[in-house]
Amino acid sequence: MEVFELLQKIQKTNTKFIVVTGGVCSSIGKGVLVASLGVLLKKAGYSLSVIKWDPYLNVDPGTMSPLVHGEVFVTSDGAETDLDLGHYERHIGLSLTRDSSVSSGQIYQEVLEGERSGRFLGKCIQMVPHVVNVTKRRLLEFALDHNVEFVLLEIGGTVGDMEGEVFLETVRQLRMELGSEHVMHAHLSFVPFLSWTGEVKTKPTQHSITELKRAGLAPDCLFLRADRQVDDQSVSKLSVMCEVKEDYIFQVLTNDPVYRVFLDLDAQGVGRKVQEHFRLVPPKSSDLSDWQNFIASIDQSKQQVSIGLIAKYVGSNDPYISVVEAIRSAAYHLKHRANVVVIEAEALEKGSYGANDAAWAQLKSLDGIVVPGGFDRRGAEGKILAARWARENQVPYLGLCLGMQMMIVEAARALLKLPDANSAEFEPDTKNPVIWIMEEQKGVTRKGATMRLGSYPCSLVEGTKAYEAYKKPVVNERHRHRYEVNNTYRSSLEQAGMVFSGVYRDKDLVEIAELKDHPFMLGVQFHPEFQSSPLAVHPLFDAFMQAVTKRKVSFDR
Numbered sequence: 001m002e003v004f005e006l007l008q009k010i011q012k013t014n015t016k017f018i019v020v021t022g023g024v025c026s027s028i029g030k031g032v033l034v035a036s037l038g039v040l041l042k043k044a045g046y047s048l049s050v051i052k053w054d055p056y057l058n059v060d061p062g063t064m065s066p067l068v069h070g071e072v073f074v075t076s077d078g079a080e081t082d083l084d085l086g087h088y089e090r091h092i093g094l095s096l097t098r099d100s101s102v103s104s105g106q107i108y109q110e111v112l113e114g115e116r117s118g119r120f121l122g123k124c125i126q127m128v129p130h131v132v133n134v135t136k137r138r139l140l141e142f143a144l145d146h147n148v149e150f151v152l153l154e155i156g157g158t159v160g161d162m163e164g165e166v167f168l169e170t171v172r173q174l175r176m177e178l179g180s181e182h183v184m185h186a187h188l189s190f191v192p193f194l195s196w197t198g199e200v201k202t203k204p205t206q207h208s209i210t211e212l213k214r215a216g217l218a219p220d221c222l223f224l225r226a227d228r229q230v231d232d233q234s235v236s237k238l239s240v241m242c243e244v245k246e247d248y249i250f251q252v253l254t255n256d257p258v259y260r261v262f263l264d265l266d267a268q269g270v271g272r273k274v275q276e277h278f279r280l281v282p283p284k285s286s287d288l289s290d291w292q293n294f295i296a297s298i299d300q301s302k303q304q305v306s307i308g309l310i311a312k313y314v315g316s317n318d319p320y321i322s323v324v325e326a327i328r329s330a331a332y333h334l335k336h337r338a339n340v341v342v343i344e345a346e347a348l349e350k351g352s353y354g355a356n357d358a359a360w361a362q363l364k365s366l367d368g369i370v371v372p373g374g375f376d377r378r379g380a381e382g383k384i385l386a387a388r389w390a391r392e393n394q395v396p397y398l399g400l401c402l403g404m405q406m407m408i409v410e411a412a413r414a415l416l417k418l419p420d421a422n423s424a425e426f427e428p429d430t431k432n433p434v435i436w437i438m439e440e441q442k443g444v445t446r447k448g449a450t451m452r453l454g455s456y457p458c459s460l461v462e463g464t465k466a467y468e469a470y471k472k473p474v475v476n477e478r479h480r481h482r483y484e485v486n487n488t489y490r491s492s493l494e495q496a497g498m499v500f501s502g503v504y505r506d507k508d509l510v511e512i513a514e515l516k517d518h519p520f521m522l523g524v525q526f527h528p529e530f531q532s533s534p535l536a537v538h539p540l541f542d543a544f545m546q547a548v549t550k551r552k553v554s555f556d557r
C-alpha cells in the first residue's frame, strides 16, 4: 500500500502516536520514560504498543559488543533487539515482536533491495522522499497491524546525531500530515546541577530544543531529567525559551528503585496531560496499586543477599540488564535486597581456586552464583571454576545458556573424570566435546540473526526442581545460541547425578540440567531472564532465590 493510503487509513482510526526524543546526552533514561508513559496509559485502560527506531547502521544489535550497546534482548519471535525492548516488556507488560525494533540499517537495506529489484525504476533515490517513506510506512503499518489506541515511538540516540536525522524528518512530516490530534512529541532532556555554583543549568536543554527546531520540530511537552528538583524559576525560563507550556513540563528525577518514576510522573499529572493533548474526555486515571504495593514491599525488604554474576564484561550492568533485574526482583519478592556482585571471570582464572585473593574472596562470600550467557572463550575457565565452587560448596547456582554449558563441562571434568572435556566453541579439537555445535548450525557462516533464536517449547520431567518451579509440563522459553549439550554424554552424566529435567522434544535437545544432590544447581540452555518482570518474577529465578534465602537463614542461625 502507498504511504498516502496508509495515512488516510490511520486518520480514520483513533490511533495516537507519542514520539519520544532525547537531548543533551545519552543514557538519561528515554527507555524508562517510554516505559513510564506505557505504564500510565495501560493502567488507565488504554491499549498500546511500542516501537523503537535506532539510528545506527547495524541491521540489529546482535553483532555489536554488549559493552558498547548493552544486552541483546531477544523477542519471542526471535529478533535480536535493543535492551530497551526488555524494559517495555517487563514494565508495561507487553509481548513485543520484531516489528518493534527498527534500525537505520534495516531501512537502508530495504531501500537498497528495492532499488536492485526495480521498485524505484527511473528514479533517483533520495533521503526525502524514499528513505523517509520506507520509515514512515513501517510505522504506519505497525500501527494498523497492532490496532491499538497508542503507539509509543522512541527515537534512539540524541538529537543532533547525524544518523538520526531521517527519523526526525519522518516525525516532522507525520506531524504535518496527521496533525496534533494524532501525534504528540515529548522531549527528554538532561538538566545538570553544578555543585560548585549550587544551581541547575538550563542551557543544554535550550540547545537541544534548538537542534529540534533546526529539524522543524517543536515538542509538545518536556521531561527534565535531573538529579534533584528543578526550581520553578528554571522551569519558567525553560518554558519561555523552549516554547513549551509550563504545565507540560515534567521532571524525571533519579529514583531507586527506578519504578518510583511511574508513581512520580503520575503524581505530576502526566497521564492527564497526555489525554488533554489528545482531547480524550473525561480523562481516565491510572490504577498503579500493584506498583505501589511492590514498592512498599521493597521498602520493607531489609535483609541482604549477595549474588555473584560471573561476567565477561565488567564496569556496567547494561550487558546483563535483564539478568540483574530478574535477580533483584526475585529477591524483593522474598523481602530481601540482592546485592549483585559482578566478578570478572578472568580474575578467577588468574587467582587460585578457593584462595583469598580479591576475586576468590568475593566468590567465597556469595550466597548465590549466577553465570550468565556469553560467547567466546575469554573468561570461560573462570566460569567453570565458579561452577565447581558452587557444586563443591553447595552454593545455589543458576546457569543461563553459556552458564549451563559451563556447568556441564565442569561436571564432565570432575564427575566423569574427563579433564579435557570442553565446549567445542572454545576447544574445537577436544576429545570430549560435551558441548558441541548444533546440527543445523554446522554450515552457517553468516553472522547476523543466524543463531537458534526465539521461543521454543521445553518439556519438563516431573519430580525435578525445574518441574517444581514451573508446575507445568511444557513451557516456552527464548533462545540465542549455536551450541548444545552433546547427547553422547547424557547417560554417563545422568549416572553421575545429573538430571536432564527439560528437553526440546522435536530435536531431543537438552534445555535444562540440574544436579541431584545439591540445594539448587540448575542450568538452562535458554534465557529465562527475558521473561521475568518485577511484578511477575520468572519461576526459575524465584526457585533459585528461595534456595539462596533458605541457605542464608540456616547459615545465620
Ligand code: GLN
Pocket (backbone or CB within 6 Å): 372, 373, 374, 375, 376, 400, 401, 402, 403, 425, 480, 481, 482, 483, 484
Ligand atoms: N556461546 C554459547 C552458544 O552459542 C552460549 C550462548 C549464550 O550464552 N547465549 O551456544
